[in-house]
Amino acid sequence: xxxxxxxxxxxxxxxxxxxxxxxxxxxxxxxxxxxxxxxxxxxxxxxxxxxxxxxxxxxxxxxxxxxxxxxxxxxxxxxxxxxxxxxxxxxxxxxxxxxxxxxxxxxxxxxxxxxxxxxxxxxxxxxxxxxxxxxxxxxxxxxxxxxxxxxxxxxxxxxxxxxxxxxxxxxxxxxxxxxxxxxxxxxxxxxxxxxxxxxxxxxxxxxxxxxxxxxxxxxxxxxxxxxxxxxxxxxxxxxxxxxxxxxxxxxxxxxxxxxxxxxxxxxxxxxxxxxxxx
Numbered sequence: 001x002x003x004x005x006x007x008x009x010x011x012x013x014x015x016x017x018x019x020x021x022x023x024x025x026x027x028x029x030x031x032x033x034x035x036x037x038x039x040x041x042x043x044x045x046x047x048x049x050x051x052x053x054x055x056x057x058x059x060x061x062x063x064x065x066x067x068x069x070x071x072x073x074x075x076x077x078x079x080x081x082x083x084x085x086x087x088x089x090x091x092x093x094x095x096x097x098x099x100x101x102x103x104x105x106x107x108x109x110x111x112x113x114x115x116x117x118x119x120x121x122x123x124x125x126x127x128x129x130x131x132x133x134x135x136x137x138x139x140x141x142x143x144x145x146x147x148x149x150x151x152x153x154x155x156x157x158x159x160x161x162x163x164x165x166x167x168x169x170x171x172x173x174x175x176x177x178x179x180x181x182x183x184x185x186x187x188x189x190x191x192x193x194x195x196x197x198x199x200x201x202x203x204x205x206x207x208x209x210x211x212x213x214x215x216x217x218x219x220x221x222x223x224x225x226x227x228x229x230x231x232x233x234x235x236x237x238x239x240x241x242x243x244x245x246x247x248x249x250x251x252x253x254x255x256x257x258x259x260x261x262x263x264x265x266x267x268x269x270x271x272x273x274x275x276x277x278x
Contacts, residue, residue, distance in 0.1 A: 023085050027078035041070065185209050230264045237261030 045066060049059055143162030145155030158165070182189070187208035193200050237260050 023082035027082055028075065042067070183209065186211050230267045234261055234264035237264065 045063070049062075054062070139162065141163050143158040143160065143165055145157065146159050147157040148155050186202070189202040191200065191202055237257055241258060241261060
């Protein structure tokens, strides 16, 4: 996980006390100096005393009241100004730093908002791509839906495309091939449960398959082999009888050889002849 590499300034603590004495003294000096409003007001008052018929006691009273009032007002104003001055100097750096921090925070929030919008767009594009890939894979696997239920979401029919459709056709073709091969081999076979062993098997078949023809051919070969043996025996016996007849040595003692020859010929001409087979 990547860490944030944006430096953040740590806070600094400062002395929060106020020192207004110097500023207050400077303000009072400026307020009561030679060119100050206080000095001009005092001089104007003394000039006016010369034009008024006031006793010394009355003059002293007026001077004291006026000076006290002006002094109180000036000192209060100087204190308020000094306090505001000192507070401004103390809090100015903080306020400036606070404004700067707030500005940077707004800028950071703006950048964050931009990044979140960009991330949302990318997520939307990724989701769209994933949905497209899923739909494409579904179409490739199952075909394109041609009908939906009332909710418009679940398909109820698909067109004759897609991998599974062709796999189904392939299985059907393999099934038909198996049936065709079985029919070509064994003909029409009746499938059922054999009552003797309760096993489902082929119980009977017709005479259309080449297995039946192979059985017939095997039977023909067996009969032909038997006929060949009998034919060979009959030929041998006939040759021997012919030689006996030609030498005029045939007697009743050779009657058994003649009988064997007759039996072989009868066998070939009757039940074991290959002409009896289909």
